[in-house]
Amino acid sequence: MTFRSLYRLGPLALAAYLCLGHADNGGCGGGEDEDGHHPGGAATGATCPSSNGPSAQNFGTAFMQTYCLSCHSKSVTGTARAGATVGVDFDTLDEVRRQRAMIDTHAAAGPNATNKEMPPASIPHQPTQEEREKLGQWLACGAP
Numbered sequence: 784m785t786f787r788s789l790y791r792l793g794p795l796a797l798a799a800y801l802c803l804g805h806a807d808n809g810g811c812g813g814g815e816d817e818d819g820h821h822p823g824g825a826a827t828g829a830t831c832p833s834s835n836g837p838s839a840q841n842f843g844t845a846f847m848q849t850y851c852l853s854c855h856s857k858s859v860t861g862t863a864r865a866g867a868t869v870g871v872d873f874d875t876l877d878e879v880r881r882q883r884a885m886i887d888t889h890a891a892a893g894p895n896a897t898n899k900e901m902p903p904a905s906i907p908h909q910p911t912q913e914e915r916e917k918l919g920q921w922l923a924c925g926a927p
């Protein structure tokens with residue numbers, strides 16, 4: 784299919800074509816915004832369960848360790864970060880809490896959105912849907 788024929792199909796077809804071409808980057812909406820920050824997806828709308836919500840001890844610390852810290856840690860520098868934004872690290876609970884909203888829009892799932900931009904699709908080990916939902920809840924609880 785040529786660009787010219789896509790044009791004839793109209794702007795939607797063209798947009799879909801361009802988005803598919805960047806699917807590894809989260810598809811459309813996955814580009815960088817003007818500050819060079821990656822905007823991520825939508826807020827998940829996850830809420831904190833009234834009892835037995837996830838904690839750092841029974842969920843969060845292991846989740847971040849397993850899926851995020853190989854790139855987003857201050858002990859990982861240079862090319863080993865695989866391009867992970869410098870300064871966006873999740874070594875401590877304080878850092879996670881401060882960056883809660885951004886983690887939600889990049890990696891969590893809830894009633895309003897499932898965000899799979901992180902970890903990058905190039906990483907074979909991906910969280911399950913259930914783990915992403917739990918991440919949303921944990922963040923909504925304030926990452927206790």
Ligand code: HEC
Binds near residue numbers: 886
């Ligand atoms: C293989 C390395 C790698 C892993 C693992 C990884 N990331 Fe990333 N992360 C990146 C890269 C690369 C970018 C920059 C993306 C871009 O700008 O295109 C990024 C950007 C981000 C951003 C946006 C930062 C900004 O200000 O633009 C957030 C938030 C984020 N990652 C969260 C996470 C979370 C949460 C996890 C674990 C679930 C995770 N990442 C796992 C490589 C990684």
